[in-house]
Amino acid sequence: MTTISKFLKKPVSSLFLSVFCGFVTSFIILAITGYSPFEVASSLFNGIFSRPKHIMNVVIKGMPIIFTGISVAFAFKGGLFNMGAEGQFIVGTIASLIAGSIFDLPPFFQVLVVVVFGTLAGTLLGGLTGFLKAKFGTHEVITGIMFNWIALYISNFVVSLKNFHRPNSNSTFPMKDSGFTGLRGNLGFLKDSFFSDILKTEVNVGIIVAIVVAIFVSFILNKTQKGYEICAAGLNAEAAKFAGMNVYKNTIYVMMISGGISGLAAALSITGTSPHSISILAGFENNGFNGLSVALIANNSPIGCIFSGLFFSGLIYGGKSMQSDLKTPSEIINIMMGVIVFFVAVARIFPIIVDRLLKRRQKSNG
Amino acid sequence: MPSKIKISSQYAVQMRGVTKKFNNKKVLSSVDIDIKKGTVHAILGENGAGKSTLMNILYGFYRADEGTIFLNGKIAEIKSPHVAIRNKIGMVYQHFMLIDKFTVMENIILGNEMVNKFGVLDLKKSRNRILEISNKYSLLVDLDAKIEDMSVAMQQRVEILKILYREVDILIFDEPTAVLSPTEIEDFISTIRGFALEGKTVIVITHKLKEIMNSSDKCTIIRSGVNVGTVNISDVDQKELAEKMVGHTVELSAKKTKFTPGNVVFKITDLCVENEKKVLALDNFSLKVRAGEILGIAGVDGNGQRELIDSIACLAKVKSGVIEICGKQIQNTNPCNVLNNGIAIIHEDREKIGLILDYTVAENSMMKNYKLKDFSKNGILKKKFIDKFAKNLINKYDIKPENCINIPARNLSGGNQQKLVIAREISSKPNLLIAVQPTRGLDVGAIEYVHRMLIKERDEGRAIILISLEMDEIMQLSDTISVIYNGCIVGNFDRKMTNEREIGFLMAGGEKNDYNLKIS
The missing domain is CATH 3.40.50.300 (P-loop containing nucleotide triphosphate hydrolases)
Structure with missing residues (x-):
C-alpha cells in the first residue's frame, strides 16, 4: 500500500487523478440533472476526436491559451503571478489590428510587422506592471486586474473610432488580408486525402510558433544564466538578492517577456482566425484567464502548457458538441473545468488522504 | 532504556514507550521518562535527536504513535495543547507566540479572558490576577507596554506569565536561553529554581551543557530518538554529558596555531x-x-x-x-x-538567505560565481563544468550524501546544508x-x-x-x-x-x- 501513496506523491499521477475526479464529479452532476453520463462522455469524445477537422479545431482554439499559459508559467517561475495576461492579450489584439489596418506591405513583411506590434504592446503593458512592482512594490495581481479593465475599455474605444469602425456593426473592419497567417493555401496537397476536411478549418501557423516558444522558454529557464537568475529570484528573492542578483531588474524583465508572450498570442490569434477584427467586448473573453488554469494544470512547465492547453481547448470545443447533441446546459462544461482545476489545485491532498487511510487500517488491524 | 520506576503520584510526568514517526522515519522509539515533582529536569540532545518532539507530545502538539503518558500517576490522553493546559501543562516555545501590536496584558489574557456576568471583559480582575502572579515570582513587567517595544528577555517573561496565568504546574521551556545575555540567563535560572521551590515542575529542553549544570536537578539525554540515560547533575561533569549526547568522545575546545596578524x-x-x-x-x-x-x-x-x-x-x-x-x-x-x-558572508539564516532550498546542490554551489566565464558561454550554462565544480566541493568539504549534486538542498540535513554554504563561501577565496x-x-x-x-x-x-x-x-x-x-x-x-x-x-x-x- 505504501507504493500507492508513493505513486500518488508523484505530481503526474496526482494530476491524472485530479482530472479523473473532475470528470467523475461532473458526471455525477449530469446524472443528477437527468443526463446520461455515458451519452455525455461519448458526445464529448466524438466532438473532439471523431474527425480530423475537430481535432484541428481543438488545436486552433488551443493555440492562444497555450501561449497565455506559457506566459503565466514563465512569470510564475520568476515569482510573479501574471494576472494581467488577459489585458496583455487585449492590447496585443488592438496593436495588431491597428498595425494590420494601417500598414500595407507584402504578405511576409506585413505579418512580421503585425506580430511585432502585437508582441510589443503586450511587452509594454507587462513591463509596466513589472516596473510598478519593482519600483513601488505595487502588487502585480492588483495592477494586473486594473490593467485588464483598462485594456478592455481601450479596446472598446478603438472599435468606436471612425477610422476603424465598420458601419452598422459592433466591430471594426478586418485587418488587411496580407497580414493573415492562415495556412489553408499551403495545404492544398491534402485535398484528396483523409485529412481533406482539415481544409475546412482555419488552420494557421500559431500552433507551430507556440511549440517553438514553449521549447525556447523552457530552454531559457533551464539552461541559461538568465534563467538561473529568474528561477532563483522566483524561488527565494531574498537569497537571490544576497547572492548579488538584481531582483528588481529581473521583475521588470520577467513581466516584459511574459506580457510579450501574451501579446504574441493575440497577434497570432487575430491574424490566424476570422473575423480578423475586434468586436465590442461586454466582458472578458478569458484568453488570459484560461492561461492561468492551463499553467496551473501544467505545473508551470512551458512544455506542459502545450498539452494542458490542448486539453482545455478540447473541453471547451467538445463541450459545444455536447450542447448541440444532448442539449446540456453550457454551464456544465464550465463546471467540469472548474472542478478539474479545483482538484489540481488541491492535488496535494491525495497522498495525505491515502496516508491517513493506511494509518486507520493499521490501527484497526493492530 | 526502559524505566524501572513504578508509576506513582510522586512524579509529575511519566512517559512509557513513546514512539513517533514522521514519514516513516522514527524520530522517537519507545522512550521512557520520569520527571519528579518540584524539580528542574533538563532534556539534553543534539538537533534532531527528538527532544523537542518528545515535549511536543507531552504538550499535545503532536500525538504519539504508541506509548502512554501519566500525569501525577494517572494516565492522561493529551489530544491538544488545550487539553494540556487543562492538565496544568504549559510550554514556552523558542519562538514566542505573542502578538506584537497587543499590550502585555492583552497577550496574557488572550484566549482565557475573564468576563463579568454580562459577557464584557473584566480587565480589572485580570489585572489583579496578573499582578499577584508577577509579584509572587518577582517577574515584574509593565502590563500596558506593547510587545513590539520590549526586549526579548522581557517578552520571554510575558510568555512565562502567560502560562502561569493559566495556573499550570508543569512548565516546559524549549531552548529558553538561546536569545538571552549572560546576566539574563542567570536571572532566568533563578526564576525557574524559584518555581521548583514552589513545588512546580520545570522541564528545560536545551543543548547548552553549562546551563544544565547550573540549573537542573536531573538530566535526561536523548540521542537519535532513544533515551540513553537519566543522570543526577551532581554526579556528572560537562564533558560526560557531551559524550553521552553525541555518543563518542568530543573535543570541546578547538586547537589553534599562534596568532600572527597581517595588514x-x-x-x-x-x-x-x-x-x-x-x-x-x-x-x-x-x-x-x-x-x-x-x-x-x-x-x-x-x-x-x-x-x-x-x-x-x-x-x-x-x-x-x-x-x-x-x-x-x-x-x-x-x-x-x-x-x-x-567579501563572502556565511549568513545565519541558511534556509531563507544562504541557500535556495528548491535549487539542487549544484545550482546552490554556484550561486556566488555563476557569472564567471567558466560557468557559462554566451549566456548558456555549462552543465558539465558546473557539475564538476559541485562534485569537487562535495568531496573537499565532505558533504553527505555523496551523490547529491542533483538533489534539492532542502533534502540535506542542517549540518550538510551549512557545510554547503561554508564550502561555497570559502571556495571563492x-x-x-x-x-x-x-x-x-x-x-x-x-x-x-x-x-x-x-x-x-x-x-x-x-x-x-x-x-x-x-x-x-x-x-x-x-x-x-x-x-x-x-x-x-x-x-x-x-x-x-x-x-x-x-x-x-x-x-x-x-x-x-x-x-x-x-x-x-
Whole structure:
C-alpha cells in the first residue's frame, strides 16, 4: 500500500487523478440533472476526436491559451503571478489590428510587422506592471486586474473610432488580408486525402510558433544564466538578492517577456482566425484567464502548457458538441473545468488522504 | 532504556514507550521518562535527536504513535495543547507566540479572558490576577507596554506569565536561553529554581551543557530518538554529558596555531545605520580586521548585528560612515559589488538567505560565481563544468550524501546544508569572510567541523569576522573580541587578556570601567 501513496506523491499521477475526479464529479452532476453520463462522455469524445477537422479545431482554439499559459508559467517561475495576461492579450489584439489596418506591405513583411506590434504592446503593458512592482512594490495581481479593465475599455474605444469602425456593426473592419497567417493555401496537397476536411478549418501557423516558444522558454529557464537568475529570484528573492542578483531588474524583465508572450498570442490569434477584427467586448473573453488554469494544470512547465492547453481547448470545443447533441446546459462544461482545476489545485491532498487511510487500517488491524 | 520506576503520584510526568514517526522515519522509539515533582529536569540532545518532539507530545502538539503518558500517576490522553493546559501543562516555545501590536496584558489574557456576568471583559480582575502572579515570582513587567517595544528577555517573561496565568504546574521551556545575555540567563535560572521551590515542575529542553549544570536537578539525554540515560547533575561533569549526547568522545575546545596578524584588510569607520523604525541601529560603529585574524563580535541578539551585516552586504542604506575593503569604499553600492570585492558572508539564516532550498546542490554551489566565464558561454550554462565544480566541493568539504549534486538542498540535513554554504563561501577565496552564527542549529560533530574550517582559513591568512551569540564560540575561536551593545562597540579585547565574565558584563550593557572597579 505504501507504493500507492508513493505513486500518488508523484505530481503526474496526482494530476491524472485530479482530472479523473473532475470528470467523475461532473458526471455525477449530469446524472443528477437527468443526463446520461455515458451519452455525455461519448458526445464529448466524438466532438473532439471523431474527425480530423475537430481535432484541428481543438488545436486552433488551443493555440492562444497555450501561449497565455506559457506566459503565466514563465512569470510564475520568476515569482510573479501574471494576472494581467488577459489585458496583455487585449492590447496585443488592438496593436495588431491597428498595425494590420494601417500598414500595407507584402504578405511576409506585413505579418512580421503585425506580430511585432502585437508582441510589443503586450511587452509594454507587462513591463509596466513589472516596473510598478519593482519600483513601488505595487502588487502585480492588483495592477494586473486594473490593467485588464483598462485594456478592455481601450479596446472598446478603438472599435468606436471612425477610422476603424465598420458601419452598422459592433466591430471594426478586418485587418488587411496580407497580414493573415492562415495556412489553408499551403495545404492544398491534402485535398484528396483523409485529412481533406482539415481544409475546412482555419488552420494557421500559431500552433507551430507556440511549440517553438514553449521549447525556447523552457530552454531559457533551464539552461541559461538568465534563467538561473529568474528561477532563483522566483524561488527565494531574498537569497537571490544576497547572492548579488538584481531582483528588481529581473521583475521588470520577467513581466516584459511574459506580457510579450501574451501579446504574441493575440497577434497570432487575430491574424490566424476570422473575423480578423475586434468586436465590442461586454466582458472578458478569458484568453488570459484560461492561461492561468492551463499553467496551473501544467505545473508551470512551458512544455506542459502545450498539452494542458490542448486539453482545455478540447473541453471547451467538445463541450459545444455536447450542447448541440444532448442539449446540456453550457454551464456544465464550465463546471467540469472548474472542478478539474479545483482538484489540481488541491492535488496535494491525495497522498495525505491515502496516508491517513493506511494509518486507520493499521490501527484497526493492530 | 526502559524505566524501572513504578508509576506513582510522586512524579509529575511519566512517559512509557513513546514512539513517533514522521514519514516513516522514527524520530522517537519507545522512550521512557520520569520527571519528579518540584524539580528542574533538563532534556539534553543534539538537533534532531527528538527532544523537542518528545515535549511536543507531552504538550499535545503532536500525538504519539504508541506509548502512554501519566500525569501525577494517572494516565492522561493529551489530544491538544488545550487539553494540556487543562492538565496544568504549559510550554514556552523558542519562538514566542505573542502578538506584537497587543499590550502585555492583552497577550496574557488572550484566549482565557475573564468576563463579568454580562459577557464584557473584566480587565480589572485580570489585572489583579496578573499582578499577584508577577509579584509572587518577582517577574515584574509593565502590563500596558506593547510587545513590539520590549526586549526579548522581557517578552520571554510575558510568555512565562502567560502560562502561569493559566495556573499550570508543569512548565516546559524549549531552548529558553538561546536569545538571552549572560546576566539574563542567570536571572532566568533563578526564576525557574524559584518555581521548583514552589513545588512546580520545570522541564528545560536545551543543548547548552553549562546551563544544565547550573540549573537542573536531573538530566535526561536523548540521542537519535532513544533515551540513553537519566543522570543526577551532581554526579556528572560537562564533558560526560557531551559524550553521552553525541555518543563518542568530543573535543570541546578547538586547537589553534599562534596568532600572527597581517595588514588591515577591512575597516569600518563611524558607521551610522537606521533600522526599519528609523532609529539608529548602528551608532558611530567602527572596527578593523587584519589578515590572519578572527575578530569575534560578541553581543546579545538585536544589538545591531543584523544591520551591520546588511550594511556590509549593501542590502541596507548607510546613513553615514565608511566601509572599506582593501582600501576600496563599498558602502551604499550593491550586493554584486560587495561580492566582486571579495567579501563572502556565511549568513545565519541558511534556509531563507544562504541557500535556495528548491535549487539542487549544484545550482546552490554556484550561486556566488555563476557569472564567471567558466560557468557559462554566451549566456548558456555549462552543465558539465558546473557539475564538476559541485562534485569537487562535495568531496573537499565532505558533504553527505555523496551523490547529491542533483538533489534539492532542502533534502540535506542542517549540518550538510551549512557545510554547503561554508564550502561555497570559502571556495571563492574571499579577502574577508564573515561568519554569522555559523553553528546555529548544528550538532556537536558539525560544530567541531565548522570551527576547524574557520581556524584553517584564519591560519591561511584570511581575515575573518565571527558574529555569534554563543559566548563559548566567541571565546574559543577569536583572536580579538569586540563587544557590541546598542549599536556601538563598547569594548575591544585581546582574547588572552579577557574572560567570559568581563565580556558578559559588557554585553549586558555594563561600562568597561565599572567592571574594572568591580573586580578591583
